[in-house]
Amino acid sequence: MRFVYGPVASWRLGRSLGVDIISTKEKTCSFDCVYCQLGRTVNKTAERKVYVKTEEIEREISEIADTIADTTDVITFAGMGEPALGANLGEVAEVIRRQCPKTPIAILTNSALMIDVGVREELKKMDIVVAKLDAPNQRIFEQVNRPINEEITFEAIIKGLMEFRKGYKGRLCLQMMFVEENKESGVEMARIAAAIRSDEVQLNTPLRPCPANPLSPEEMERIQKHFEGLNATATVISVYDKMKPEVRVIDKTEVIKRRGAGD
Numbered sequence: 001m002r003f004v005y006g007p008v009a010s011w012r013l014g015r016s017l018g019v020d021i022i023s024t025k026e027k028t029c030s031f032d033c034v035y036c037q038l039g040r041t042v043n044k045t046a047e048r049k050v051y052v053k054t055e056e057i058e059r060e061i062s063e064i065a066d067t068i069a070d071t072t073d074v075i076t077f078a079g080m081g082e083p084a085l086g087a088n089l090g091e092v093a094e095v096i097r098r099q100c101p102k103t104p105i106a107i108l109t110n111s112a113l114m115i116d117v118g119v120r121e122e123l124k125k126m127d128i129v130v131a132k133l134d135a136p137n138q139r140i141f142e143q144v145n146r147p148i149n150e151e152i153t154f155e156a157i158i159k160g161l162m163e164f165r166k167g168y169k170g171r172l173c174l175q176m177m178f179v180e181e182n183k184e185s186g187v188e189m190a191r192i193a194a195a196i197r198s199d200e201v202q203l204n205t206p207l208r209p210c211p212a213n214p215l216s217p218e219e220m221e222r223i224q225k226h227f228e229g230l231n232a233t234a235t236v237i238s239v240y241d242k243m244k245p246e247v248r249v250i251d252k253t254e255v256i257k258r259r260g261a262g263d
C-alpha cells in the first residue's frame with residue numbers, strides 16, 4: 001500500500017490506521033514547526049490541491065476492509081504534511097465512511113486552514129478533529145510553528161477554531177506541543193482552550209526523535225496544573241500519563257516513512 005499505513009499506536013487515538021492524502025516524497029506543509037519529526041518543510045504551501053486521487057485511496061482501503069474492524073480503533077488523516085491541503089479531503093472522508101461505516105474517522109490538522117469556511121465544512125465530516133495549537137500569541141506562534149507566509153496568523157486561526165466549534169458536533173481535541181519556546185505559556189493557553197470549548201486538550205512534548213528537546217515529566221506536570229479546573233467540559237490528557245495500545249501492523253514500511261523507525 002502507498003497511501004494507507006499502520007495501524008500505529010497513538011497515545012491519543014488508540015490503534016490508528018493512517019491515510020495520507022498528501023503522500024509527497026518530502027513533507028508538504030504550511031508550517032515548519034521546530035519539533036517536526038519529518039524534518040524541515042520542503043514543499044512550503046498553503047494552497048489546496050489534489051495530491052492523491054480519491055479512487056487510489058478507495059482501492060487501498062477496500063483491499064484491507066475485512067481486517068480493519070479487528071485491527072483499528074480509528075482511521076486517521078495524517079502523514080507527509082498537512083492533510084487539509086488535500087483538496088479532496090471531504091470526498092475521501094465520504095468514501096471511507098461508505099467503506100467502513102462502523103470505524104470513526106479522525107484528522108490531525110495544523111489548524112491553518114480553519115480560516116477557510118469550505119475547509120471547516122469538510123472537517124465536519126470527521127468524528128474527531130485533532131487541531132494543533134502551540135502558542136498563546138503571534139510571537140510564539142512564529143517561533144514554534146514558523147508559518148510559511150504572513151497571511152497565516154495566530155488571530156485568524158483562533159477565530160477559525162471558534163467558528164468551527166460553533167457548528168461542529170463531533171469531538172474537537174486541541175493538541176498542544178510544549179517545547180522550550182512555549183513552556184511558560186501554560187496559563188494563557190489554558191485560557192484559550194477554555195474559550196474555544198474543545199472537548200479535549202492533549203498536552204504533548206516531542207518524545208520521538210526530532211530537532212527539539214522534550215520537556216521533563218515535572219515540567220509537563222506544572223503545565224497541566226494550569227489546565228485543571230479551567231474548563232469543566234474538557235478532558236485533559238498528557239503524553240507522559242498515557243500508555244500506548246498494542247497494535248497489529250498491516251503495513252510497516254509506510255509507517256516508518258511517515259513516523260520514523262524510532263517510534
Ligand code: SF4
Pocket residue numbers: 027029030031032033035036037038041080081082110
Ligand atoms: S504542522 Fe505538522 S507536519 Fe507541518 S511542520 Fe508542523 S509538525 Fe510538521
